[in-house]
Amino acid sequence: MIPQDLETRLAVLRPQLHRYCARMVGSTVDAEDIVQDACLKAVAAWDGADLANPDGWLFRIAHNTALDFLRRRRRLPMAEDPEVLETSAVAPTPDPGAAIASIRTFLRLPPLQRSAVVMKDVIGHSLEEIAEINGISPPAAKSALQRGRASLRAFLDEPEDAEAPALTAETRRRLVAYVDGFRAGDFDAVRAMLAEDVRLDLVSRLSRTGKSQVGDYYGRYAESRQWAFAPGLVEGRPAMLVYDRDVSLDQPAYFVALTFRDGQVADIRDFLLARYATEGVRMEELAP
Numbered sequence: 700m701i702p703q704d705l706e707t708r709l710a711v712l713r714p715q716l717h718r719y720c721a722r723m724v725g726s727t728v729d730a731e732d733i734v735q736d737a738c739l740k741a742v743a744a745w746d747g748a749d750l751a752n753p754d755g756w757l758f759r760i761a762h763n764t765a766l767d768f769l770r771r772r773r774r775l776p777m778a779e780d781p782e783v784l785e786t787s788a789v790a791p792t793p794d795p796g797a798a799i800a801s802i803r804t805f806l807r808l809p810p811l812q813r814s815a816v817v818m819k820d821v822i823g824h825s826l827e828e829i830a831e832i833n834g835i836s837p838p839a840a841k842s843a844l845q846r847g848r849a850s851l852r853a854f855l856d857e858p859e860d861a862e863a864p865a866l867t868a869e870t871r872r873r874l875v876a877y878v879d880g881f882r883a884g885d886f887d888a889v890r891a892m893l894a895e896d897v898r899l900d901l902v903s904r905l906s907r908t909g910k911s912q913v914g915d916y917y918g919r920y921a922e923s924r925q926w927a928f929a930p931g932l933v934e935g936r937p938a939m940l941v942y943d944r945d946v947s948l949d950q951p952a953y954f955v956a957l958t959f960r961d962g963q964v965a966d967i968r969d970f971l972l973a974r975y976a977t978e979g980v981r982m983e984e985l986a987p
Contacts, residue, residue: 705745707740708753713903714975715822716761723765724772725806726934726969727980728956731902733768737761752831758824759832766810802979803934804854811835812847819844828873866937871985873959874930881928881939886917894963902973913967926952931984934945940984941971951982 713734720737721730737760739749750756805813814833817860824832830840846982873892880889890910899907899916907913920926923946931940933954943952959967970976 702975705958708757709741712754712757713738713973716757717973717975718978719758720761720765720819721802721979722821723762723813724768725803727802727976728934728936729768730765731900731968731970731973731976733764734761737764740764749893752828755828755831758818762814762832763819769810773941800851800855800979801981803981804851807854808847810846811839811843812850815840815843816847816851818847852901864930869962870937870959871930873962873964874939874957875985877964878930878939879955881920881926884921886921889917890914892964894960894965897964897967899967899969901969901971902976904972916967916969929984931982933980933982935981938982940982946948951977953977954982 716734716737717727717730720733721727724730724733737757741757744760805817808816811833817831818829818832819826826837826840826844829844830837833840833843834951835843839947857969877889877892880892890893893910895910896908897910897913899905899913901916907916927942927944927948929940929942929951931938931951931954933940933956937957937959939955940951941953941955942948942950946952953970954977955970956966956968957964
């Protein structure tokens with residue numbers, strides 16, 4: 700059982716942890732897995748002792764979990780030498796450029812610079828906290844922030860590369876059919892598309908595995924007329940974009956990331972209850 704104090708703190712920090720991890724690994728979908736993994740590690744490591752800085756401790760776990768993910772994906776560029784970084788200084792004023800940068804843009808920065816910029820300019824941590832979480836000195840944190848900001852500003856001045864949709868014709872057809880089932884309210888047809896070992900993650904709320912258990916998930920959608928649906932891409936991955944009819948039919952309220960295997964739906968990640976994940980993420984509706 701998760702200690703009440705730790706569970707409460709994790710619930711409060713989860714959007715910030717996700718915001719940080721998404722920019723560290725360049726993916727809002729992968730970030731959710733990292734945050735979940737970090738939360739499990741925190742529960743396992745917590746020994747009941749009072750922590751001087753519990754938030755810093757949780758961010759350190761999330762930081763290291765994100766670095767582990769990048770190493771597995773071989774997307775971790777060479778780290779900078781902290782001794783070299785000691786020689787520079789920087790003003791701590793937040794840089795507004797970080798707020799408008801896309802999630803994938805941060806991936807172009809070395810990990811230490813990336814961490815410093817995200818922590819300071821996106822989340823609002825102090826330089827001392829950045830130093831503690833990264834295991835470096837405050838002067839090294841200052842220098843990483845300075846270098847990261849300069850590089851990020853240069854990236855923002857470059858034209859954004861247009862990424863071609865990475866869907867095969869078959870995946871596109873399956874995605875459109877899945878979304879059409881939602882639009883028509885034909886959830887029997889939707890359930891028929893599920894793989895026997897399908898995995899559902901209603902992010903931050905529950906997980907289910909297996910066609911029989913996941914099938915019940917569609918009941919709430921069947922009862923609601925609040926949502927409008929469209930097939931799309933999130934970070935180049937197949938997804939169902941969900942619009943709130945009471946708010947806007949121009950901007951998705953959230954998305955459901957989908958993975959197809961052998962023509963069936965193998966993985967569903969529904970961000971209904973984790974709408975913080977849409978911040979800075981690239982979402983594209985598929986052309987008819």
